Amino acid sequence: MTSVTPRPAGTLVVPAPRRASDLEQVPGPPRRSSWWASPGGSAVLGLLAATALTAVAVRGLGDDSYISLDYARTLVEHRQWGLVPGRGANTATSPLNVWLLALGLGVTGTVTGAVWGVLAAAFAVVGAGMSRIGRAIGASPLLPAVSLALLATSPLLASAVGLETYLGVAVVVAVAVAALEDRPVLVGVGCGLAVLVRPDYVVPVAVVVLLLLRARSPLAWLRRTATVAIVAGTVALPWHLWAWFELGGFVPDTFSFKTNPAAGHVPSLIAMFDSLYWSRTPVAVVVVGVLVLAGWTVALGAVAIGLRRAPRAALGAPSSPAAVIVAFAASGTAHIVALMVINAYPQAWYYGPLVAGCTLATAVVLEMRSHRAVLTGVAVYCVIAGLVAGQGGVPWRAADMNSNFTDAATYLAIGRDVSAVVGSAPVASPGEIGALAWGCRCDIVDQFSARGNARPLLDHRYDLGGPLSRAVLRLNARHRPDVPAPVPAYKLRYVRGDDPMPSEVVRTWWAISPQTGLPFRIVLVAAS
Template sequence: MATGLEPSPTTVPDVPSPRDGVRGREFPRPSRSTLLIAAGGAVLGALLFVVAYRGMPDDSYITLDYARNLAELGHWGLTPFRDANSATSPLNVWLLAAGILVTGRPVVAVGLLLVATTALTAVWAASLAHAVRRRRVVVAGLVVGLVVTSPIFASVVGMEAFLAAALLVGVARYGAERRTVPAGVVTGLAVLTRPDLALPAVVVLAVLFLTPAPRRWGRLVRTLATAVAVALPWHVWSWFALGSFVPDSLVIKMGQSPPEGEAFGDGPLYLYERWPAAALLIGLVVVAGLLALGAAALALARGRGQLADRVVVACGIAGLAHYAAYAALGVAPYTWYYSPSLALLTVCAALGAAGHVAARSGAVTGLVLVVGLSAGVQVAPGVPWTAPIIFGNWTTADQYLAVGRELGAALPPGTSVQATGEIGLLAYACECDIVDGFADQRHIMVQVAALEQEAGPVTRLLLGVNYLHADRTPPRPFEYSLRFEPGSGDGPGWPTSGGPGRGAGRFVLGPAGPQIGWAG
């Protein structure tokens, strides 16, 4: 029986949108339904923040350190005392700094940005659904609901994962409409969010602009040129003023050798071994996205594909390409590295569930059930949580902040301390000259010099060009060292109950050890 909700079976004509390339176009006011969709996305983001704000991970506070220093001092660095360029996401830092200027409270700025980002994700997902003739509320609700409740995303509140997801949805939306300037601007912003997002964004655009015939090479080139115009000025300025064209964190992470069985490609098995419930819920979304990708690819192969199928194929291939690239690099399985691929496969799952008339009701219900289960599993231990369900820091945020405050009080003025392993929360709380590779580029350069000696000619050339303007003078020494000693016995220092990564132990302040050249 017809309900009036079924998408039209007619294939969307592959012609330029009337909104594409029309000069002097008037931008209409958002409709009531769009405002309601945005409000729904904002509410979901706000609920996540209320649950997660006490348990933000150490890397989120690295970003907050940068944002606070930028807002309060106009300084680009993890601490006010040394120059650094280890913030992976300049755009995230800028937006958080703006929030700090408005509120004066860094953690509140995280909440404001999260709410704005989930609202934008909802609007862009709804616009994408409209462009491909799918139900706007269903697609927007599934995309935002699955992202907000995902154990991957919920474990990195404060980092750039939500911003990256929103911008990738935006790339798909404007790519589907073949709107060159908006697609290019959003792609450029994605690169400013994380440089590696260039890969999935370009893949999405290439698939949508170049299939089917006639291929729109000119539009693709103009879109990419716009993206370069948006992203390149910052990177050029960073190259000259901050000493590297790309953030130092990319070099730091690529230089780390993960333990056997803990490389990025082994990540799904690693997650399942440590957090089986979370891994299964994440896996359900991935499987739904892959099934949608397979169905869309089959429809296109049979000549019955619609624009929605091309979007699903574009997002699916882009997500797999990002995963494959990281697996080939052999980096450690940091949780947020999986978020771009997961976001794109989530779009595939949502569009696939909203598009199949026969199985639509069951598919949508199944994904809604995943949303509910994911939320339930994570809030069951209590809210606000002190740590997310997927958590690998040495201790909780509350305990790190307490140690940091006491560390700042214990250090004599004008002295520095070597960090041990994780620095974001300690630097945020102590507001002292705490040092590791993330906080001082000169220490990074010690490791870069070692990499250049061991690297092949191509890698050596790339490192040399990237650090052409870096300060290679020897790092300044530090007077103290903060070390972590496992165990729950009595002794000096600041005891912690620990996290799953370390267990109980204590942080002990002592004389400086050998100079470091690498973080952690």
């Protein structure tokens, strides 16, 4: 274990190196440690963490996770890109997640196998990557284990199992490793994969590259970043060009669904956070917020130390602990700021890069010295976070920070019943479609599955934009097919409280809101 002495009291709020200058220095060759702390052993720890998280979370997947699974199943069974067979769509935000889920479905034939496969790959990369980062900066061999434990027990991150959030964390870690190890081609590959995870993930990896990519001169740095950009484009552009011509959009249609420039400059990610999360899951928000605040604190402390000791090189060498700490915290912060600028709708997983980046920054500082009190504190925090994330019982029926109207099991059962009634006739979704479509295997339609239904939303987003925004949207929609909206024979509707029952009711089901515990009805009506 690398021995690093503590820094002056009061500099940071969590344990850190003994001297401020330790954050700026590049450590010498790492000492030999146990096999489980090696990259291979840490990857195995990642597999174990993914197995445990899958076991408790797979029954409580969010509806958007099932949208990704629907795309994956359609790809495997019908070789089509769409949520339901026979209807092309461009609403899968993460093509890489869909491809990996499709691989898992093809190999295992089960939701559990597909979700575990993606999560296991992501956690293995995070474990191995944090091991390599720890060796580069002289951190404790426990860094990978601590990082995995904090990430796996986060109520917010765990609520996004089945989505691309953990994949994004893995790519950020991989880019950081490649940058620290001076491999610009691999950095470019990682950046290209980040865009395939989600287009907006270009922001966190760009910050990591900016802070960690080495160069002896500004000109050399420009050459290296050019290499990164060319390789990243080679990886990501083929898919986006294909989507532009074949699916009708260089970026997914969900960009238009979930951004609102008319909201002004009061970011909806903040303005709507209270009603969606703080008022419903305050304990989970506090648990997650602790690590976000800790990450910001240690990053600001690292910058302050660098400015005090070396104003011209505030972060020290790229492989210094300070640079890594700031890179992780800044990557997530820059991402959330970018989403605020475009007024993205506050889905829980949109905060994923921020939470993960600050969590990893905190883990690095904690493990600059392996102290029994630190490890005890981490263990206690993880237990509390895990209990909060799974307070509805284990395995979860619904994740704690899940804002869906009801849980997946209810939707899946209703979907199977609907299939028996509607047969091959189109049926309109009630507002959430992922788990219903998975259970129904029928022609269920809304803006996520049918291009014709998406058209009004895309046009509305265009009308809200300014001159530059409209020019970009026009270019994006250059090859968009003009497909009429399907005419559903049936409609699913939510009926809450004292809402009047619609006419022509064919079937009624009771459901319970995971957030409020209140019952409501989902009804199937014949379309007039």
